[in-house]
Amino acid sequence: MPFIPHTEAEVQEMLATIGADDIEALFDEIPAQLRCGTLELVRAQMSELEVSQLISARAHQDGQPSCFIGAGAYDHHIPAAVWQIATRGEFYSAYTPYQAEASQGTLQLLYEFQSMMTGLTAMDVSNASLYDGASALAEAVLMAVRANRKSKSRRVLVPRSLHPAYRRVAQNIVRNQDILLEELPYDAAGGHTDPESLERYRGEDITALVIAQPNFFGVLEEVDILTDWAEANGALSIGVVNPLALSILNPPGSWGANGVDICCGEGQPLGIPLSSGGPYFGFLCCRKTLVRQMPGRIIGRTRDLDGKVGYTLTLQAREQHIRRSKATSNICTNQGLMVTAATIHMALLGAEGLARIAARCHTNSRELEERLRAVGDVRPLFDRPRFHEQVITLPVTAKQVLLELADDNLLAGYDLSRDYPELQNAILVCATEKRTHEEMDAYAAALARVLSRRGEVTRQPQTERMVKS
Amino acid sequence: MPFIPHTEAEVQEMLATIGADDIEALFDEIPAQLRCGTLELVRAQMSELEVSQLISARAHQDGQPSCFIGAGAYDHHIPAAVWQIATRGEFYSAYTPYQAEASQGTLQLLYEFQSMMTGLTAMDVSNASLYDGASALAEAVLMAVRANRKSKSRRVLVPRSLHPAYRRVAQNIVRNQDILLEELPYDAAGGHTDPESLERYRGEDITALVIAQPNFFGVLEEVDILTDWAEANGALSIGVVNPLALSILNPPGSWGANGVDICCGEGQPLGIPLSSGGPYFGFLCCRKTLVRQMPGRIIGRTRDLDGKVGYTLTLQAREQHIRRSKATSNICTNQGLMVTAATIHMALLGAEGLARIAARCHTNSRELEERLRAVGDVRPLFDRPRFHEQVITLPVTAKQVLLELADDNLLAGYDLSRDYPELQNAILVCATEKRTHEEMDAYAAALARVLSRRGEVTRQPQTERMVKS
Amino acid sequence: MTLIYEASRAGRRATAQAPSSRDDCGGIPERFLRDTQARLPEVSELQAVRHYTRLSRKNFSIDTEFYPLGSCTMKYNPRASNTLAMLPEFLARHPEAPASRSQGYLACLYDLQQILKAVTGMRGVSLTPTAGAQGEFAGVAMIKAYHEARGDQGRTEILVPDAAHGTNPASAVMCGYRIREITTGSDGDVDIEALRSVLGPQTAGIMLTNPSTVGVFDRGIETIARMVHDAGGLLYYDGANLNAILGKVRPGDMGFDVIHMNLHKTFSTPHGGGGPGAGPVGVSDRLLPYLPVPMVARDGDGYRWLTEEDCPQSIGRLHAFAGNAGVLLRAYVYALMLGREGMPRVAEFSALNANYLLKRLQAAGFEAAYPERRATHEFILTLRRQAKSLQVNTMDFAKRLLDYGVHAPTTYFPLLVPECLLIEPTETEDMETLDGFVAAMVSIQREAEEDPDLVRGAPHTMSVKRLDDVRAARELDLAWKGNG
Amino acid sequence: MTLIYEASRAGRRATAQAPSSRDDCGGIPERFLRDTQARLPEVSELQAVRHYTRLSRKNFSIDTEFYPLGSCTMKYNPRASNTLAMLPEFLARHPEAPASRSQGYLACLYDLQQILKAVTGMRGVSLTPTAGAQGEFAGVAMIKAYHEARGDQGRTEILVPDAAHGTNPASAVMCGYRIREITTGSDGDVDIEALRSVLGPQTAGIMLTNPSTVGVFDRGIETIARMVHDAGGLLYYDGANLNAILGKVRPGDMGFDVIHMNLHKTFSTPHGGGGPGAGPVGVSDRLLPYLPVPMVARDGDGYRWLTEEDCPQSIGRLHAFAGNAGVLLRAYVYALMLGREGMPRVAEFSALNANYLLKRLQAAGFEAAYPERRATHEFILTLRRQAKSLQVNTMDFAKRLLDYGVHAPTTYFPLLVPECLLIEPTETEDMETLDGFVAAMVSIQREAEEDPDLVRGAPHTMSVKRLDDVRAARELDLAWKGNG
């Protein structure tokens, strides 16, 4: 009996203590007609070896293509130490630190995490994680609506240049509370949110403005102007940021005159493997004045009976297990282990290490752009400064090209037409610090091959023209 | 500066404390003319990412062929828990437990290991490891020569059916002390050491007799008769055993009337990955009366000042750090971490778990034999009972066949002609519990393909005939 | 222990993990760049490794201590699940890799969907919710979508028993519902009359767990299901307690319309000091169209993603990608190792352990909250007697247990039982460990009688003594801001 | 802690790691089979994981404590080395895989051979010895083979300084040599006159380390080399102290004929609680033909093994396969991360740390064994004053250091310095840690003066108090044999 330690003798002794004839008797309060039989649809048990063989074969089947997709999940190097420590049993198999005295390891680590996130974002406080970047944005919106008592409209402006999945998730979550997300267009030439586009909202009751840096296209937004606009218009500002980029980019706490009110994002670039999209972690930081509206766990530093420093869950009155239907959120289990890894990751690299990686990503993506430009009829769509992603237009629709390249063991980019019908031929490409010169050469060569094969097929109208029309 | 924590300010402060102008000054006692310049032949430093890419590419290049080679290194499943625990920093990065009070983790574990090895072998005592199976045999021979005070000959009988590398290693080590290893032939039909072959030594001064179970051919030896012969002839007996096999086979402590005097072997089957041949670990067990002749570390259970149980290195007067040139061996660093893994492995599986694996290996190797028999002109060479390996003869010389199969991603066996010129067409094959039916089918099919391709080449004389001549 | 920041020294550059110099970011105009370095610690690899290794040892965990935390199902987390979920190909797999390069991975998810359907008796499963609470949100959102699709507008209330986990009401509120609490009867079952009195055309649904958080199986479940359905409401099953009934009785067969499962409980994925979890949802026929996307479908010989396009009535995505994939893989590995034989054993031995522990604690003089009832996989003690006569309360017992090397059971939850301890031993603990727990409780009881301050001052052997929560909340210190 | 055997229960079958039943071994006659089950513990996976996880925490280690164990070079073991050496393909690689399927692996070994040649200044390297002592054996065996090949028969002695590590004489004896000890001068260098007086036609060679185990660089090394060579002997370099001179001065340039390296010291592979290590040997031209096999050679575009056939004069194999491959890979990864810039930094910062620590300890009143000399990467204190005046000896200081959370330095080695502590901080420790060590020593000194029994009774905070070694050796208890 895998995992079950009982010997037959012990079972008998335990049953005798209970006063039951057999184990079945323990289920005698369940109405007999409800009981199910053998679960025929579940396979017979397999040994660890058999399972290993099955799962390894499946992993192997998918291989490890060379990855030029970003789109919210980035292929960064993770120091070996990160996961060797994070998977230590004491971190891996502990529960939420409800008994603080027996959980100082996790609690101090989380306090350090909060400190690091405030360090990176230049915000006052951080929580101890949310599920992922997208749901963190939803929570940030809900939080802004609660916090902005002056605003009655429940209208939140969201740039179209923000990650489309984030927009959808936020929508799916907040619509149940009658909150309206309104889309801000992006500039066709720059790929950014033109501050001018906000002018039509001036004077209206806007609860919050979402600002992405960099945005989904990899483009840098005019965050100072946007932040100041929000403040001037009585809207709270919500930054959505890539935390790795913040090692070189101006942090949201310093945007505009007074910084943003809330910022959130996806923590994956901080030491979390791509692993098919999860588990990652969402983070959320805010001004000190808003802390009581924050969702999620927060760790505080305090003292013990002897006056010694210790750490504990605090402000729990915001949380569902205390406040139930009045809680700031329903979140309970969060992404603790991911945060453990991210904390170790940040400690290993420090600000300078992260900045070097971020800078290398930037230069690699410029290098990739060079190579791809050299392939005829391929060129960058937007002309604004960017971090480590770039929108590239192809002379043909992207979908089939991407599939052919995938067969070539190359994930060549993200097909933007999925979310932006106006961008039919456009793909979003990313080159992190892991992409080598050889891989970029191979990419350019493979793309040239595929495009020349498609030379005969009818040309699609150029993407740029479509957008401008 | 990877791994070096010093800031420039700290360097200056430390130099000031030392009273040195610069770090170079610390090397001023080294004659200037001896100093070397830059190590031009060493590459420039690489980041962890760059090294990962290089090494991963190399690992990938070699792939993971399906493995039917045994020959002293066996492809067993290792429970995931084994190495996740063994590589915990506290085991992984500790030194030899010289400070017992600060090393109770390793020491108790080693005591448990010794207990498990005596449990498996039915011997009185075990040491805490030697380098590998082959050098363990060398140490066992040296030990026997020291221990058998009645014998003056320094002659040790070693069966030709013992692992050829073990014979060579033992030879290379013991020849420096003028010990003679004499070879016992194997029976051409059975592949075992015919007890009759010992008759010619009866009455002679023989210091020790080595007995392998199973032997290199996978064949089971008549260990009871051999052990009793040694005792009757004043020779010490040395068993060389596969520890996994001992979960089902009669253990050396029970061979013959009184068991062997010493037994040793390779611990790799107990949770150690193949990893190109090492690190593995040698084990050595003996009668209680011989313990003071044992090489290597031994852990003893004792008490502390308060009478509490604790563990410590004991009988250190046998060892080089105390006895120097009079030590029982020069061994110092042993294979501690491997033993850590093996101990966890044995605890996870228990006697019944190991026995189930051993039995599955046995049945798999019989199944493999069936499949290969079905390929024309392929058949087992020896007719005696065996554990999980088998000698198979091919209709052609083995070497080229094996290379062709290797290109087919199949390690089809060990070419016996390398060590046994009389076995030109013979290969040694092994099927552990990990080999699936599909892999065995694929093996048979690939072999049939290769052999039919070679159909045209001249037939070699049959191996069996050669041996008998 | 000192903070990692306190080991930091400005200008330390001891990392092998970053490029050896910083590339020029000439392409980015000055105004976008930060002008001060982010406040992060500067330590060497050894310092980081040593710091976090040492920190880890200040935790209790399943791998080191008995952890009978009721409602949390802290059982052994198989190491094989970790190893296999962390195979290099899985770790490197980009979420946007096309299905043509993802067949192995999709096969795993598809199988897991099938297994979860089989064990819950539901008709469809979506794996995407990232934790139990997100599963609850998805479930209630589906209930809402269902009523809306039928034009059934007036259903504004979700019923929640007073014993329910806090996430239940909180999730329903996030979906825009009002909460109506229903009381638990003195036998632990839902009070049918109380239920009847609140059911009506305003009822959108009810959220239950069965066995409930008081540790008993609600015998009236069929009646409840009938009543709620008759009133036009739907039944939500909080699957946090699925461990108790795995392979024995299925929520679908009890009449539930939607369920979330906590894979980090029943399917033994690690809790990681707070997460991540996974909260897949299963539904009956009624709710099939509303399942959150993405899901995995068979497609000829292969597999493909189902998205909004395939499921136009879906409540949509709740995650930027497809949920906590690594957790799902761990659960899948565990499910395969259990197999159809192992599933019912989970319920059987968790019930055996719980009932044994309950009986022994009762024999030792402790008071069960529901003495007439079978324990399921967990049960409740009430220490109201001790609190009253000795002024030693549940929290004191809990803290003192830490000194005995046992993690405290869940305290003060569910709220309806005074001074309660909710105890869940799980099936992976051996009898001797349970006996050790009884011995510790007996010993603490004696201490409470003979030297109550010892218990009130506990713990004494942890790295800190009892912490001042009030100070933590009052003098908020949530991030290190430098020395001084 | 209880033994794993004490948690065992007969008949427990809780393993997911074995087939679910035992196959019939019909092919094996009864007489070969065991009739009783082997005495191994029967525990569940959780019990095993919990037991060994908890046991691990009873160790000091580099990952958790400062470990200034002289001669042992306990520096940070990079985790990347572990990860990369444990890539699935490496773990699964059978030692007898043909070279055609091993080019990636062989390339690593070949590179490592080249790196080790470059840093030692030797002409050839064999990686096969499994530890320092086996490297010594190989080295001395090569010296013997060299003399034998020249028909130079009378050379029966190996010279070994009294400060040498015990493995040196033990290894020479295993090669059939007699040992002649030579004394160390009061300045720590070899006493040249003493050396001269023992050199002769019987001299096969001399085994030295430089810097020696007394922690100083022997300034007379060129003279020594000339004298030994003139006498017809060869020079063996014990590379255990290579950390001190990496990239600064090379044994080959000093005149040595053969060297072993402890990769588990200088190249930072983990010591694993006692091993495994790797002890590659390097040789000058003279000894090239005798290197142990196998080695790796370039072969056109690829690589191949060199075996006995290629090297007919080789001393042969010392390992069933090719040595501790996994250790070699770890060392290779480390060497690549250091690169040519990093090699000399190892020597520089280990020397900086050692000299700083020595100076601070001297300033605090501790006595250096060789106060006139530079420390190298390590140095010796003598506590003879404390032993005499306070009756608190080196062992007491060492045990008390454990209470301060520091692993004790090496004690009572080398033998020639009374009451000695051999202290090696290594380059990966930070200044604050060194200052902490000084503070601990100062504090223990004060304790020794004020409350000597406190120190003599140390340690007080470990899981056991001071252990009775005499009892351990007298009442031998080397294996658990059942209860009672």
Ligand SMILES: Cc1ncc(COP(=O)(O)O)c(C=O)c1O
């Ligand atoms: C009964 C019950 N319901 C719901 C939840 C919420 O699940 P999660 O923490 O995964 O969000 C939990 C656990 O925390 C629980 O015990």
Ligand SMILES: Cc1ncc(COP(=O)(O)O)c(C=O)c1O
């Ligand atoms: C100076 C010296 N020489 C030789 C050795 C022996 O090396 P090993 O333990 O690897 O056999 C050691 C270390 O233990 C040592 O410190």
